[in-house]
Amino acid sequence: METIHLTGDTLNNFATEIRQTTGEDTSRCYQCGNCTAGCPYTEFFDYPVSQIMRMIQTGQREKALNSRAIWLCATCETCSTRCPCEIDVADVMDGLRNIAYREKRFTERDIRTFYEAFLTSLKHHGRIFELEIIARYNLKSGHLLTDADLGPKVMKQLHFLPKRIKGRDDVARIIKRFMEKK
Amino acid sequence: MIEKEYAYYAGCSLEGTASSYDRSIRVILKALGATLRETEDWSCCGSTPAHAMDHVLAGALAARNLAIVERMETATLTTPCPSCLSAFKKAHAKVTQDKAFSDEVNQLLDLPYKGGVKAKSTLQVIYEDVGPDAVTSKVTTVLPDLKAACYYGCILSRPPKLAAFDDPENPVSMDRLLAACGVDVRDFVFKTECCGAAFGVPKKEMVLRLTHKVLTMVQDCGANCVVVACPLCQQNLDLRQAQVNRAMGSSFSIPILYFSQVLGLAFGFQPEELGLDKHIVSADALIRSRRPKGAEDAAPPVKEKARKSTAQGTAGKPGDAPGAEGTASAAKEA
Numbered sequence: 407m408e409t410i411h412l413t414g415d416t417l418n419n420f421a422t423e424i425r426q427t428t429g430e431d432t433s434r435c436y437q438c439g440n441c442t443a444g445c446p447y448t449e450f451f452d453y454p455v456s457q458i459m460r461m462i463q464t465g466q467r468e469k470a471l472n473s474r475a476i477w478l479c480a481t482c483e484t485c486s487t488r489c490p491c492e493i494d495v496a497d498v499m500d501g502l503r504n505i506a507y508r509e510k511r512f513t514e515r516d517i518r519t520f521y522e523a524f525l526t527s528l529k530h531h532g533r534i535f536e537l538e539i540i541a542r543y544n545l546k547s548g549h550l551l552t553d554a555d556l557g558p559k560v561m562k563q564l565h566f567l568p569k570r571i572k573g574r575d576d577v578a579r580i581i582k583r584f585m586e587k588k
Numbered sequence: 589m590i591e592k593e594y595a596y597y598a599g600c601s602l603e604g605t606a607s608s609y610d611r612s613i614r615v616i617l618k619a620l621g622a623t624l625r626e627t628e629d630w631s632c633c634g635s636t637p638a639h640a641m642d643h644v645l646a647g648a649l650a651a652r653n654l655a656i657v658e659r660m661e662t663a664t665l666t667t668p669c670p671s672c673l674s675a676f677k678k679a680h681a682k683v684t685q686d687k688a689f690s691d692e693v694n695q696l697l698d699l700p701y702k703g704g705v706k707a708k709s710t711l712q713v714i715y716e717d718v719g720p721d722a723v724t725s726k727v728t729t730v731l732p733d734l735k736a737a738c739y740y741g742c743i744l745s746r747p748p749k750l751a752a753f754d755d756p757e758n759p760v761s762m763d764r765l766l767a768a769c770g771v772d773v774r775d776f777v778f779k780t781e782c783c784g785a786a787f788g789v790p791k792k793e794m795v796l797r798l799t800h801k802v803l804t805m806v807q808d809c810g811a812n813c814v815v816v817a818c819p820l821c822q823q824n825l826d827l828r829q830a831q832v833n834r835a836m837g838s839s840f841s842i843p844i845l846y847f848s849q850v851l852g853l854a855f856g857f858q859p860e861e862l863g864l865d866k867h868i869v870s871a872d873a874l875i876r877s878r879r880p881k882g883a884e885d886a887a888p889p890v891k892e893k894a895r896k897s898t899a900q901g902t903a904g905k906p907g908d909a910p911g912a913e914g915t916a917s918a919a920k921e922a
Contacts, residue, residue, distance in 0.1 A: 427643075429686075446782040450794050478791070481636065482742035482782035487756045494747065503640045520790040521637035528638075528649070532631040534600035543789055552789060556827060559868050563605040563827075576652065577631045580696045584645045587695075 416465030424462050428501035434491040435459045441485035441495045451475035455485055455495060462498070476502045477514035508588070519547045529581050532574035537564055593623035594713060595662040595705075597653060597676075599669040599819075600632050605827070606669075606819030608863025612848035613668050613710055615862060619726055619855050620718050627657055627665065633675035636786045643682070647689065648696035650679035655701040668710040668848070670744045670818045671786075676707035677750050709744060711817045711847065712753045715761040720768035727769050728856040733877045736850070737776040737811035738762040739802065739825075741783060741818040756780070762815060762847045769854035770881075778805040783824040792831070799824050800836045813843045813874055815850055822846065826868050843871035853878060 410416070421432050435456075442454040452474045453461070461470040470476070476499055485495035512518040523542040527535050544550050553560075571577075602610035617624055634649030654676060657665045667673050683690040684703040694700040714723070740762065745754040754761045757780065763773045783802055784795030802825065806814050816822050826844040833839055844867065852862040853875060864871055 446798055447794070449797075450791075478787075478794070480742075480782055480785040480787060481639070482785065483746040484742065484780075484782070486747040496747070500639055500643070504642050507641050514790075516790040517787070520786075521640060524635070524637040525641070528632045528634070532629075533603070534632050534635075536600075536604045540789060547790070552792070555831070559830075560605065560827060563607065563866055565604055569600075569603055571629050571631055573629045573631060573652075576698050577649070579698065580648050580652065581645070583696045584642065584648070 410464060410466065412464060417463070418465070420465045420467045420470075421462055423467075423505070424498060424501055427504060428494070428497050430494050430498050430501070432459055432462045432493065432498060434493055435463065435489075436491065438490060440488045440490060444484040444488050446482060446484065447475075447478050447480060450478050455479070455499065458499070458502070459493075459495065470502060471506045471509065471511050472513055474513045475499075476506060477512070477517045479503075516547050516549070519543055522546075525581070527568075529578050530574070531568040532571035532577040533569050535568035537566065538568065592664070593625055593662060594664050594666040594708075595627050595657040595660055596624035597627045597630055597633075597657075597665055597667040597672060599667055599672040601669060601819035601823075605823055608866040609668055609819055609822070609846045609848065610863075612846055612852045612862040615857055616714075616848050616851045616855060617710070619852075619857075620714070620722060622713070622718065624666075625660060625662060627653060627660070630656065633672040635671050635675060639675070639678070644689065644692045644696070646675065647679040647682055647693040650675040651683060651693050651701040652697055652699070654680060654705045654707075655697065655699045657705045658702060659699070663704070663706060664713075665705050665707045666710045666713050667707065668817070668819075670709060670741060671820065673707055673709050674743045674750075676705075680705065680707060681750060709753065709817070711744065711761055711765075714851075715754075715765060720764050723765055723768040723851065727854045728881055729854050729878050730770050730881050731850070731853055731875060731878050733812070733874050734850070735772045735774055735810060735812045736766055736815045737774050737806045737809055737813070738766065738779065738815050738847070739776065739806075739821060740779050741816065741821045742780055742785070744817060746780065762817060765847060766815060766850055769851060771850060771854070774809045774811045776805065776809045776811065778802050781805075783821045785820055785824075788820075788824055788828060792828075793835070795824055795828065796832050796835045799828060800832050800838060803829070803832065803838070803840045803842060806842060807840070811842075813845055813871060815845050815847050817847050829869055841869055843867065843869045843874060845871055 439456045442448055442456040445455050448454050458470055479499040481496045483496050489495050520543050523539045527538050544552050598610050630653050634646045638646035638649050740759045745751045745759045746756045748756040766773050784798040788795045822844050849862040
């Protein structure tokens, strides 16, 4: 069994970091498990969301940021809706993703590839071009046939040219300024 | 009956896989007398990929659009898409409540956002500003074969403080709008369960399992169609229904309609005008029996007819759970 040595620093540093990132006070969590009970994704998680909350309280930064759970959470807001301590749990999960992104810890490669295909499309056109996202995802992920079975069906729903907006340079500038600031 | 005009933000999905949602929303809002002004040169709200990466980036991508609406001098932005709505609400809340966040967001923008725009889902506009009675007054057609499960998805009414609309656990707005059109609305317990959202591409196995659960519960409640207000829910349930059947050994064939399409049919519009031909699982068999309102009983007494239409509009239908009345009006006040 893993032993965790709790000192003042371990106990406070990570929780403080989360508070600075999200504004949420995770010390209010008393481990009732309501978030986990309602979480539709818990069967897919490596750690249930209530355990992630406990990891924050006990300073287990590595474990939380390297978990798959933070990437598999879809921000469905069930946990935030039901938390008796009124912690925005989904926002805490989002904050963990933000930190993991900055530190380039990606434990779910395909999800990251999909997000980046989405943001690339956004940067190029100002709006999302669905066909381009799936093509880029399939190439970068190596899963070349993802949703190929939907091909004939989805044809009547897709448009085949990007909807480029006049302000696409404004949008590209938002992303550029953000990247430079990092 | 309409408070004023709205800035309209369709969102990227509604230009692509969800174009039928856009078409049907425009058709019914016009019929209900609302004015939609296009948000000029709108850009993507950022959605899940942006907020997963960074809250300030997400805030700026959403706020670019809010700043455009602010300059249109229209106080309310409406979008049919819950994901765009959530992006706008979160950006607005943080910009107006947190000065440091607001400064960081505005440093990324060419045109700063000052915090003067309220975002509402188009469902909320129709339910609260137009109202079920006005909807009933536009009904010309009955849909006797529809047995609807209203599926709201996760974020239309949640988290409650941010959404400030309907009930977070048992939303009733769609149930009541459909009941106002005389549709048989079923009790459905999975109203707000998640369908798998944007994970359809990178984590399909997860989405197929979650979607299978939703469709199973739809069948259990005796419904023969699902009525939705979210392009992602529609896509996961309709486009992926054959994938669900293959992966889970099921044999669902359940049409997935936008609430705006059901209202449009009840107002007498043709399926093609509402984009129903774009959907994968056909609703043809369920809507074939539609007929002019009142045609079912040959010349009923006028008094009785009037009473019947009022009952359709306001009385609790089976879809309204006990206590829903109180919670919905509480949500409206908040």
